[in-house]
Each structure stands twice: as C-alpha cells, then as structure tokens.
Amino acid sequence: MESRDVPLTEGGLPLPPSPAPDWALFLDVDGCLLDFAQHPSQVVVPVHLQRDIVRLSDLLGGALALVSGRSLESIDEMFGELRALPAAGMHGLERREPDGRRTFPPIAPQALDGVYAEARQLAMSHPGAIIERKGPNLALHWRAAPEARDALRAFAAAALRVLPDYRAQGGDMVLELRPGGSSPDKGTAVEGFMAQAPFRGRTPVFVGDDLTDEHAFSIVNACEGFSVLVGDRHPSAARWRLPNPAAVRDWLARATLGAHDGVHA
C-alpha cells in the first residue's frame, strides 16, 4: 500500500491498514501494547487486550509473537493466558518458538554481580531510580527519577570497562547493559520466527515504539512488510505510525471484530 493512499498521522506517516489474514504480526510490549508506568511492575494489562491478542493469533493461524525487552518470565506473568504464544524476550536474547522450544539467554558473567550491587547502591542515592536485573542484562531506569539520568549513564559507561563483551543499549528512560557483539536483537528474533511455520511465507509486520525496535523495522522493511512506529520518536525507519498504545489496542480490537476489511472472524 502506498503512503498516498491512506490518511497521514500528525507525525507525517500513514496509519497502517487493518491486519490481513496473510500477516505475521510481531508486537512490542511496553509503550506499544501497554502504557508506560513509573515502575516496570506497575503496568496494567487490560483483560480485553489479552483476549484480543489470543483471538488475533487464532485468526492469523498462530503467526503472532510478542517481541520485548522484558524477560519471557515477566511477559508470562503479565500475559498469563498467552503463555503458549511464541515470544522473544530480552530484546531477542531468549525465545519461545511456535512449537514451544526455548532458547535461553547466555549466562551472565560473574562481573555482572558486582556491577549490579554497585548499581543498586547508586540507585539508593536517587530515590525512584530502578535497577532491573534480567539474566545477563541490567536495566538502569530513571522514569521516576529523571535527575538520576546522567549518573546512571556515567555508571553504565564505567561498567562497560569491566564487562568487555557488553554494550549499552538505550531505551525509553532506561539504559540497558547487555551482551554485545553479534548477539541477537529484535531484528534477528523476527528473522528467526519468519524462517519457520506458521510465520514463513507471510508478510511481516512489526509494531513498536522504542529504539530497540529499529532492528526489527529494518528487517521488516527489507521484506516489504509493515513497520509501524508507536508514538512520534524521530528519526525512525518505520513507514507507518499509530499515535499511542491506546490506538494500538484499538487497532487490534477492531481487527478481531472484523470492523475493517482485514482479518475476519
């Protein structure tokens, strides 16, 4: 579909068409399906969203996966009913395949324990700052303590000196220390799913808001799929846009109702 054929959002990108039966749909979680909360544990998962995702997965023949920076454990806690759906966690470091097989993240280096302890110490002097440990990843959050941003960034830069194979990955009010080099990202997660049934041969569609979603946008663009940015972050490789998580939820809900000329029950 050409941009000129559809209404443009305020951000200058077109709204995506309604999900079609031949899509392989990849959904980011925080800031995309869910509104941001001050603390990662405070997000609210609307009951109708769980129901809509399960229904949409059925309508797409199972070709729907959650692709998140969170751990699979955290995803499963939030989306209990979706436990059996394919998913990628920790930005692609861990995966649950369509047949249930699991890919586990690499073991954390011993040095990460010391970095974690120091980070928690630092967070104590910035009330509201949160240190989230996810296997080999360490997320330094400042949403509830914006003044801690520079201190956490400086800490991350210093920590990389004792974590030689690591890199710092930016997110929304968060900086994450994670294995670097050629380790998986959301783009390779999408490629991995697309290589197997029921995703193979379908049109890939990735919906996400964050910097880490750019890897997946590039892969989807290369396959002539739909890359859908949530929000107005700029620049982005995405070619379509939905304004916020409420609009994403509405878009999904309408698809399950067959409200547009897309996937029908």
Ligand SMILES: O=P(O)(O)OC[C@H]1O[C@H](O[C@H]2O[C@H](CO)[C@@H](O)[C@H](O)[C@H]2O)[C@H](O)[C@@H](O)[C@@H]1O
């Ligand atoms: O890839 P995503 O599914 O978007 O996950 C990215 C990160 O999401 C979480 O942090 C973000 O959401 C929190 C809850 O709204 C918010 O408090 C925080 O400021 C955001 O950065 C999660 O905690 C991270 O582990 C994910 O990497």
